[in-house]
Amino acid sequence: MRVKICGIQSMDAAQAAVEAGADFIGFVFAGSKRSITPEAAATIVNNLPQSVKKVGVFVNESIETMNTIASLVPLDYIQLHGEESTTVAKQLQRQVIKAYPVDAQQLSRIKTYPCDVYLLDGPVKERPGGNGVTFDWSLFNRLSIPRDKIMIAGGLTPANVGEAIRTLRPYAVDVSSGVETKGRKDPEKIKQFIANAKRKDEFHDNLHNA
Numbered sequence: 724m725r726v727k728i729c730g731i732q733s734m735d736a737a738q739a740a741v742e743a744g745a746d747f748i749g750f751v752f753a754g755s756k757r758s759i760t761p762e763a764a765a766t767i768v769n770n771l772p773q774s775v776k777k778v779g780v781f782v783n784e785s786i787e788t789m790n791t792i793a794s795l796v797p798l799d800y801i802q803l804h805g806e807e808s809t810t811v812a813k814q815l816q817r818q819v820i821k822a823y824p825v826d827a828q829q830l831s832r833i834k835t836y837p838c839d840v841y842l843l844d845g846p847v848k849e850r851p852g853g854n855g856v857t858f859d860w861s862l863f864n865r866l867s868i869p870r871d872k873i874m875i876a877g878g879l880t881p882a883n884v885g886e887a888i889r890t891l892r893p894y895a896v897d898v899s900s901g902v903e904t905k906g907r908k909d910p911e912k913i914k915q916f917i918a919n920a921k922r923k924d925e926f927h928d929n930l931h932n933a
């Protein structure tokens with residue numbers, strides 16, 4: 724199972740995630756208590772292995788700004804967490820993760836999009852993302868997007884990530900607030916989250932041996 728740890732703001736948090744086995748590290752370049760400057764993100768990225776994919780999170784940002792920051796940091800993926808059109812996605816110079824809030828009333832908004840990964844997040848609250856709110860997992864089966872490209876987010880924690888994986892069988896899982904203590908990334912929670920997500924349990928063994 725691939726894991727993304729999002730909202731990284733310090734070298735310590737990035738290193739804790741990498742040492743615990745994170746596959747993706749996310750930086751928020753949008754109005755948020757977790758936002759980071761492109762320069763600070765670049766300093767962190769400079770000290771990380773290339774094998775860990777770097778993701779920039781944007782909300783309704785201009786194409787030019789996203790491509791500029793992607794080159795500067797540099798980023799592997801651009802995560803679109805607003806209402807970006809397909810035209811925007813097609814002009815980005817990186818792989819694209821498109822985030823959708825999963826809401827029973829607006830399921831039809833989640834449709835085929837020119838992206839490499841679909842990120843299913845909790846419903847929008849006061850912020851477009853990073854609210855620590857799970858979506859109704861039972862809605863998952865009503866979606867007609869490619870299963871092998873789905874990353875699950877929204878209110879995941881070390882305690883519920885195993886159940887999310889067994890229930891939804893996604894390509895990857897993503898977390899921000901669930902690995903924080905008092906608003907800061909917590910190395911112990913990061914370690915627990917990744918261990919639980921990657922644990923070879925009965926479900927994974929059965930899947931592997933099928």
Ligand SMILES: O=C(O)c1ccccc1N[C@@H]1O[C@H](COP(=O)(O)O)[C@@H](O)[C@H]1O
Pocket residue numbers: 729730749751753754755756757758780781782804842844845850851852853854855856876877878879897898899900901
């Ligand atoms: O984390 C933020 O502050 C944020 C701000 C703007 C857009 C997205 C943001 N975070 C993303 O939200 C999801 C879920 O986070 P959580 O685990 O429920 O806290 C995750 O993809 C973050 O990348």
